[in-house]
Amino acid sequence: MTLEPGQDEKRMRLRYAGICRLCGAALSTGSDAIYERHSKSVRCVTCEAEPVALSDGVAGASARREHERRRDAREARIRTNYPKLGGLILALSEDPQSTRAWQGGAIGEEILAERLRDLPDSARVLHDRRIPGTRANIDHIVVTPAGVWVIDAKRYKGQRPALHVEGGLIRPRVETLRIGGRDKTKLVEGVRSQVERVSAALADTDVIVRGALCFVEADWPLIGGAFTVNDIDVLWPKLLLKRLAEVSDDVAATDVDSIHRRLAAVFPPA
Structure with missing residues (x-):
C-alpha cells in the first residue's frame, strides 16, 4: 500500500x-x-x-580465530608426524611468522578498539566487519556527525612509518608508504579498496567516507610524523581520535544512527 x-x-x-x-x-x-x-x-x-538488533562486532575476532586455527593445525601435524617427540618439539620451537602475524594483527585491533572507547557519544563504531563476496574484512568503521571513517589497525612495534615521494616536477608525483625502509604501499591500497566498498554502500547519501591507516606501538617522532598517502591518512591512535572528533561547519550533519545501522547490515561481523 x-x-x-x-x-x-x-x-x-x-x-x-x-x-x-x-x-x-x-x-x-x-x-x-x-x-x-x-x-x-x-x-x-x-x-x-x-x-x-545488529552486533557492533568484536575487535580482532577473526584474526584471533585464524591464529588459533593455524596454531592448532601445526600442533596436530607435529604430534602426528612425531608421536614421541612432538611435545618436546613444540616446547622448543615457536609458530612461524606467518602464524604469529595473525596474533599481532588481533592485538593491534584490540588496542585501537580500546582507544576508540574514548570517542564522544555522538560517534558509533563497528569492529571486524566482513566484506561480502570476499575473504577480506574491515578492522573498524567509525560513523561520526562529520562522516564515516574506514580504519585499518596495524601493529609494527618499534618501526617508523614514513612517506616516500618520487617525481613531482618533470615526472608524475608518486607517493609510497615505507616501513623500516620497505615498500608497504599495498597497505594503503587495501584501505582505499575498503573505502570504495563503504562508499558504494552509501552511494545514495551525501556522507563523506575517509580512510586511515592507524599504527599502534610504532616509532613515531616527537614532532610531526603523520602524513597522507594517496588520500589515506597514516597516523597514530591519539591523533586519529582527534580527527574523528572534528566537526566541520560546512558539512551537513550525518544521521549517525541510520548510517551505523545500514553499514552494520551491509558489512556483518567477520
Whole structure:
C-alpha cells in the first residue's frame, strides 16, 4: 500500500538500485521498496519498520580465530608426524611468522578498539566487519556527525612509518608508504579498496567516507610524523581520535544512527 503524501515513509518503485538499511539486501532498479524520508534510505517491503538488533562486532575476532586455527593445525601435524617427540618439539620451537602475524594483527585491533572507547557519544563504531563476496574484512568503521571513517589497525612495534615521494616536477608525483625502509604501499591500497566498498554502500547519501591507516606501538617522532598517502591518512591512535572528533561547519550533519545501522547490515561481523 502506498502511504499518503506527507507521511514519513512511502512505498515506491526504485528508479535506482539501493540497499535495504535493515537487512542489507540489494534492491534492484524497478523493484518495490519502502522509502524513509527521515533517513533518506530504503528498506525491503518485507522488512519490519522496527529495526532488528545488529552486533557492533568484536575487535580482532577473526584474526584471533585464524591464529588459533593455524596454531592448532601445526600442533596436530607435529604430534602426528612425531608421536614421541612432538611435545618436546613444540616446547622448543615457536609458530612461524606467518602464524604469529595473525596474533599481532588481533592485538593491534584490540588496542585501537580500546582507544576508540574514548570517542564522544555522538560517534558509533563497528569492529571486524566482513566484506561480502570476499575473504577480506574491515578492522573498524567509525560513523561520526562529520562522516564515516574506514580504519585499518596495524601493529609494527618499534618501526617508523614514513612517506616516500618520487617525481613531482618533470615526472608524475608518486607517493609510497615505507616501513623500516620497505615498500608497504599495498597497505594503503587495501584501505582505499575498503573505502570504495563503504562508499558504494552509501552511494545514495551525501556522507563523506575517509580512510586511515592507524599504527599502534610504532616509532613515531616527537614532532610531526603523520602524513597522507594517496588520500589515506597514516597516523597514530591519539591523533586519529582527534580527527574523528572534528566537526566541520560546512558539512551537513550525518544521521549517525541510520548510517551505523545500514553499514552494520551491509558489512556483518567477520
